[in-house]
Amino acid sequence: MFKKLLQLSIKELLQDNIKEFIKPLKEEIEDSKGQLLCCTLDLEQKIINDKDELEQYSRRNCVRINGIGENADENVEDVALEIFKSACPSFGHDHIENCHRVGRKRIQYNTEVETENGPRQIILRLSSYKTQKTTNE
DSSP states (O other): OOOHHHHHHHHHHHHHHHHHHHHHHHHHHHHHHHHHHHHHHHHHHHHHHHHHHHHHHHTTEEEEEOSSBTTOOOOOOHHHHHHHHHHOOOOGGOOOOEEEEEOOOEETTTTTEEEETBOOOOEEEEEEEHHHHHHOO
């Protein structure tokens, strides 16, 4: 009987000690979770901001052209090249990195293609920002 009472007392004492030991650890874990969540949110926001800056930086080499008629069998790069050569005769294919129409074709009649709002825009990615600045002048 005494042995069981002693075991029970020791068990309760150990449980109390363990609870006291664990309580600050649980609080520390909760604090760490809060700090981790805060850091995660900060990093996510930084990633979003950095992504926006990179996209904006990469778009600075782009030029959009509006109102140019569209044909089904056209070479968009040649169309854009004609436009730029009229303003800057030294402009050539080597100044264009990429060129295409923006959006989806909607209606097609014979060789002429129109969208609901007229011809689609042409977007050009120029080889350098220097070229882009020259074309804007």
